[in-house]
Amino acid sequence: MPKFILSSLLLFSSLALAGFSPQDSRVPGGVAIIELPQRGSASPQVLFQDKRVFTTQKEGKWYAWVGLPLSLKAGQYSLIWRTAEGDKAIAFDLSDKKYEEQRLTVKQKHVTPDPKQLARIRKETPEIRSAMDSFRPVVYPLPEQLVQPTQGRISSSFGLRRIFNDQPRNPHSGMDIAAPTGTDVLSALNGKVVAVGDYYFNGKTVIVDHGQGLTTLYCHLSEINGVKVGDKVSAGQKIGEVGATGRVTGPHLHWTVTLNGARVDPALFLKP
Ligand SMILES: [Zn+2]
Structure with a gap:
């Protein structure tokens, strides 16, 4: 799927979110809100850089709220989603941010x-x-x-x-x-x-x-x-x-x- 279609779908799904959620901001010191392919009520197990990640369910979909350390450099990163069939990587891009x-x-x-x-x-x-x-x-x-x-x-x-x-x-x-x-x-x-x-x-x-x-x-x-x-x-x-x-x-x-x-x-x- 072309990248621009994927990102507009992600934008649409985040607009459809009900209830509290932080803003999605994929920069050092930001939070990546990432939809997980998991279905059902069992709580997903997700890791980022070997640490367990917060997950929450909204309108039947699971999301990971990934804290992005200030020390990260811009580039591509992966979440690890732990499933019965083994670990799966979910990639996302991190942009740079210059703080004052x-x-x-x-x-x-x-x-x-x-x-x-x-x-x-x-x-x-x-x-x-x-x-x-x-x-x-x-x-x-x-x-x-x-x-x-x-x-x-x-x-x-x-x-x-x-x-x-x-x-x-x-x-x-x-x-x-x-x-x-x-x-x-x-x-x-x-x-x-x-x-x-x-x-x-x-x-x-x-x-x-x-x-x-x-x-x-x-x-x-x-x-x-x-x-x-x-x-x-x-x-x-x-x-x-x-x-x-x-x-x-x-x-x-x-x-x-x-x-x-x-x-x-x-x-x-x-x-x-
Ligand atoms: Zn202070």
Whole structure:
């Protein structure tokens, strides 16, 4: 089938989707929404770069939501669809995307941590990553819309190539929403709290698992309100309040969305 016909069919099928779905954006830091040839109600097993991928059924069709790491280069990639007859590859193309650069000045102690702080960071980083990146084979009902976790101005976008005090750092792993201290922070989707902590970089933090490798992280909170690890939360439920804890220049919510261990652009999950 010629490529242009195939892509218009894909466009048509994504328009026919009912219920919540992120936007299909096949770039580093994006999400590929890929229809699977699977029929029936049995949940498909799909892998991308050896990691299990989120799948969901809409109007009798199965889709994979593939998180595309920021580190990927443009080119052709494959999903592995595990079937009774063996593994099948589903190819898709990834385009390039150039994210903006941002220079920030922050307290030097946060740029060059001392040995005690480094020890703390080395303990906390794997804890946070494990909470965000684990695939838990649980399915929570998807609402019609994702809830924007706090009301405010988007002050920093995902993917910004940040330079702190002239030292390049990792690209921005989430979206910053500036709001006054004390503004409500809500869980974006239904799920379960998998981490609550007060971390060196992130300050007061809540991580919610939405099943199958889809997680959201909320940090720099002033308060964590009435949630603890293991609690079930519903979309729109209050989990904390905006603050300025951790490495920040002012009160805001930093919100990270992860799919199959890849940080992806939260803007793809909000209504365009
Ligand atoms: Zn941020």
